[in-house]
Amino acid sequence: MESYNPQEIEKKWQQYWEEKKFFQAEDFSLPRRQAGKDQKQYLLLEFPYPSGDGLHVGHCRSYSALDAIVRQKRMAGANVLFPIGWDAFGLPTENYAIKHGVHPSVATEKNIANFKRQLKSLGLSFDWSREINTADPKYYKWTQWIFLKLFEKGLAYQAEIPINWCPACKIGLANEEVVAGNCERCGAPVQRKIQKQWMLKITAYADRLIDDLEKLDFPERVKSQQINWIGKSFGAEVNFPITDSQSSISVFTTRIDTLFGVTAVVLAPEHPLAEKLVTGENKEKVKSYIAEAKKKSDFEREKLEKGSKSGVFTGSFCKHPLTGEEIPIWIGDYVISAYGGGAVMMVPAHDKRDYDFAKKYGLSIKEVVSGGDISKNAFVDYGVLINSEKFNGLKSEEAIEKITKELEKKKLGKKTIQYKLRDWVFSRQHYWGEPMPLIHCEKCGIVPVPEKDLPVELPYIEKYQPTGTSESPLSAISDWVNIKCPKCVGPAKRETDTMPNWAGSNWYFMRYCDPNNNKELADSKKLKYWLPVDWYNGGMEHTTLHLLYSRFIYKFLFDIGVAPQKEPYQKRTSHGIVLAADGRKMSKSFGNIVNPDDIVKKYGADTLRIYEMFMGPFDQAIAWSEDGVRGVSRFLEKVWKKSLVCAENKTSGQDVLRALHKLNKKINEELDLMKFNTIIAGFMEFTNFVQSHQEGVGKDTIEKMLVLLSPFAPHITEELWQKLGHRESIFMEKWPEFSEKMLKKDTITLIIQINGRVRDIIEVKAGISEREAKELTLTRERVKKYLSDKEVKKVIFVAEKLINIVI
């Protein structure tokens, strides 16, 4: 008998499938086999960033799993779109290029070639004819086009916002490049620097991003994470008039019922009024405090531990809007400038942070909601109001209503809604990204590049190093920067900022529907046919970034008539990461990385695929184990041998057929639930069964088993299929159905319990009645032993399962 040699057969079939174009999706077409049941299925995985490290075994895990689902759906008759492409712009490539003196476009090209080779070696059934690359001008033409539309509709604007600035490297840093407040490259402490940045107004879509989640088939934890991120809260805005001044401080609170407990107002160090309110004696102290706080990066500010909040008194006071009482104005670093106007009313009795702050600086604590013990802790729950003048005795809920009304009447406040969600910083001062298609004209201001001039190509330059001035490297190319204004033909300059890599990944799934269109983003009929994506799998870490951002962009494209629906993805699932054998993350610095190439070379792609599905629950993080890989390799060896041996037999016995239908049922029920690990276990159980019933297993059974296994282990099953005498590919087979009738057995195992403990097990005929079961049970020696003279109080009978005697 020929032995199983994956290295030989896998290449062969990969080429065969590619030549036959098996995996190309057909626009509008009926599915291959079930005419009349025109069911399109669009399955998407997050396209990879082609890093220099090559494919990770983590990619293989989710890709193999999705591929199994895709292959099964094709066999069941669906017209499946399963595309792949490259999220090619990004910071790591630029950094790599600078470090090694290789142009980013060259590095990207090389990395893509490597990724492509690796993906192909796994035999994944992508439709390669639709491959896209976000760094290709033909692609980013449309990324720029989307930006122009956002600009046109007023959803792209410029704002002064702080960035992380490394004073030593003289470059702006991404959050990821800031490690514990220091620059990742040189270790210098990161500072904040104000920079003019392009922003996208995602906040305009906040409500819709929450409301439309309802109808989507997303995991609850994904939905709630997005909802919490958007953070819609209902509350009130209150004005505290500043003493001896015309102006007032506006604060936002969700707990207006605690208004009478305010003992200070605290401003963020960046608050525009902060410096103005400082009085003589405190001036120096406050100034240096503000300077210190501003220097701290967001990172440090966010990580301030309990108790380490700091603050300083400005020396100024404001008036309580209802009592007229004098209230001190403080500055505190725990107040976030970007939220709620950068000012809070401090109610130490009923807010934990305020409580800590008041304790630290000896501010008074005034209880206004009864129910707690404020000498020990802040009482944060709702309760009944006290010390609140005419509102005493009201419940918190009612008080919120009435106090808000009172403030509105006196024009000192109003009901408002606040969101945590912030607008999206959309520009980068880097080379390797899409240039923003805008022109700055001295006369006309900001002028969009006319659509006919798109794409604005990224110039190929030798010097893409940072400029040291916090401007993009593009600003140094005067040939490119200086241009005539498209409106007035006067002298003008190009915008030199580029877009973040999110720009390309926001809409890539739309381009797959029509990847070579030169006239528009994609043909509207094709979009209408394929979208929305039926099933999108990806990582949990993208929940509040890519997944949310791309929903926003899709909604925008829907509003301007480009996207066919309100939501891009109908169903979302997420995979767990693959950890190293030591339980840590795989990382170069730990030296614990597993290269999929090595596994494919040693054991074959089918083994790698099955192992990664078998390793554990799909959505959980699991550590790599090469012993586990060997176990799967043994399983495939067994499939190979038993298939060839049993194909000699003509027919199969009843027991074997029952086991086969049981397996078929298991797969049909568990595949969409992504219970790959138990499905593979089911196959192992089946092959073990075959091993012990070898004579009773016929060719019919083996063939059906191979068809069932083919989505999971495509190469070995295709090879065996042909060895068993078939000319057509196994993937042209129709997905098998199981019959419930075949699963029925004549006898069942009845568990006998006494007081809920198992005491005996008997084989009885199926469909046994309670009376029969009881009679049978009471004759058993082992039961009698326990019953002896005791009284039977109760008998619980669960049909086809167990009988429990209570004594």
Place this chain on the structure above:
RNA sequence: GCCCGAGUGGUGGAAUGGUUUACACGAGUGACUUAAAAUCACUUGAGCGCAAGCUCAUGCGAGUUCGACUCUCGCCUCGGGCACCA
């Protein structure tokens, strides 16, 4: 500090109210072999016992139930996420 998960053999895990430990790994014994590897067969939660068998065990403690890994309450530990969100 807040939010979300998860705790089951030597290990990864299975079981979502009904035989705890499927499947796999590892370990052990035997067969084949000059030998090893590979393969095959058997054993493998812990304790007591010659055995039949009994007792205990799903992080800890209570509770609901004829019956709890599963449901409820309280606690502990680990992992992931985070924007001190007023």
